[in-house]
Amino acid sequence: GQQLNQSPQSMFIQEGEDVSMNCTSSSIFNTWLWYKQDPGEGPVLLIALYKAGELTSNGRLTAQFGITRKDSFLNISASIPSDVGIYFCAGQGNAGGTSYGKLTFGQGTILTVHP
Amino acid sequence: DAGITQSPRYKITETGRQVTLMCHQTWSHSYMFWYRQDLGHGLRLIYYSAAADITDKGEVPDGYVVSRSKTENFPLTLESATRSQTSVYFCASSESKRGLVKNIQYFGAGTRLSVL
Numbered sequence: 001g002q003q004l005n006q007s008p009q010s011m012f013i014q015e016g017e018d019v020s021m022n023c024t025s026s027s028i029f030n031t032w033l034w035y036k037q038d039p040g041e042g043p044v045l046l047i048a049l050y051k052a053g054e055l056t057s058n059g060r061l062t063a064q065f066g067i068t069r070k071d072s073f074l075n076i077s078a079s080i081p082s083d084v085g086i087y088f089c090a091g092q093g094n095a096g097g098t099s100y101g102k103l104t105f106g107q108g109t110i111l112t113v114h115p
Numbered sequence: 116d117a118g119i120t121q122s123p124r125y126k127i128t129e130t131g132r133q134v135t136l137m138c139h140q141t142w143s144h145s146y147m148f149w150y151r152q153d154l155g156h157g158l159r160l161i162y163y164s165a166a167a168d169i170t171d172k173g174e175v176p177d178g179y180v181v182s183r184s185k186t187e188n189f190p191l192t193l194e195s196a197t198r199s200q201t202s203v204y205f206c207a208s209s210e211s212k213r214g215l216v217k218n219i220q221y222f223g224a225g226t227r228l229s230v231l
Contacts, residue, residue, distance in 0.1 A: 006157075031218055042205050042222030043158070088157065092218050101146035101165065101209045101218055102173075107157035 003027075006089050006106030013079055014114050021087060021109045022073040029091035032065050032072040033103065037086040046087075047074070079113050086110050118142075121206050121223035129231050134193045136226045138206030146209040147189040148220060149173075149181065151202040158205065164189055196230045203227050 006023045013019060023032075031050055035043035047058050049065035049072060056063055062075045072091070076083055089106040119140040128134050138147065149161040150173075160173030162181040170181050178200060180192045189208075193200055204227075207220040 033219065035222075040225075042207075042224050044222070045219055048219055090220075101220075102148075102160065102163060103218070103220055105150075105158040107155070 004089060004091060004104050004106040006109060008109060009107070010110040010112070012112045012114065015079060015081060017079055019076040019079055019083070019111060020073060021089075022071060023089035023091070023106045024071045025091055025104075026070070027093050028069040029093050029104075030069070031092040032063070033090040033092075034061075034063050034072070034074045035088045035090060037088065037108075039085065043086075043088055076111075079111075081113050081115055084111055084113050119206060119208050119221055119223045121204075121226050123226060124224065125227050127229045127231065128196050130197060131195050134196050134228065136191045136193075136204055136206075136228070138189045138191070138223060140187055140189075140206075140208040140221075142208060142210075142221075143186060144208035144210050144221075145186070146220075147183065148207040148209070149179070149189070149191045150205045150207065151175065151200075152205060152225075153202050161191065161204075193228075196228075198230050201228060201230045 004025050033048050034046045036046050037043040047063040052069045053067050054065040060077045086108045088108050090103040122137045145166050148163040150158040159175050161179050164170045164183040167183050167186050203225050205225050206223040209220045
């Protein structure tokens with residue numbers, strides 16, 4: 001099946017620093033999504049990417065859909081304490097039929113921000 | 116409230132007991148999903164459903180049963196709970212219609228299940 005490798009697994013940074021994380025796949029994806037999970041809550045969508053090469057921003061967050069369609073990265077600029085949480089990438093490939101809506105998730109990046 | 120809700124939020128049960136986790140969404144989304152989240156494994160798909168009365172296995176379906184008699188509900192049943200099923204369970208829903216690119220999944224707040 002499709003596999004996503006997300007790195008780094010965890011990050012410990014100081015408030016104000018920039019953060020970068022990425023996901024790579026052995027398969028081509030048509031859609032890349034980035035989610036954030038706060039402690040005790042479900043994942044919430046941050047950014048959605050639908051075209052190879054697409055660069056999309058949401059406030060201090062910027063994400064890109066890789067040209068090869070096998071990778072994506074997420075950058076967070078000027079981190080703040082509320083950025084703490086687990087960040088997941090997710091991708092959807094070319095599966096058809098009832099598998100059309102399925103996503104493959106990365107293992108997550110745990111972000112800790114020290115004030 | 117509108118959205119996707121899971122119940123209960125916390126559940127403690129004993130090995131061998133049957134447990135049902137509930138998921139309800141008010142968006143009329145066609146697709147619904149059940150995931151489990153464990154340290155070191157991220158989110159793993161248990162079962163999903165493309166529409167009422169259509170369900171299919173995900174990555175880790177053993178020991179679980181689902182049903183989807185109504186579009187808005189997608190209960191997950193552990194027929195005979197085992198300690199290895201101690202986990203946090205998330206339900207999600209998505210429109211995911213053919214020809215619609217935006218396959219965004221929206222998640223519930225989760226159910227934390229402990230099997231003793």
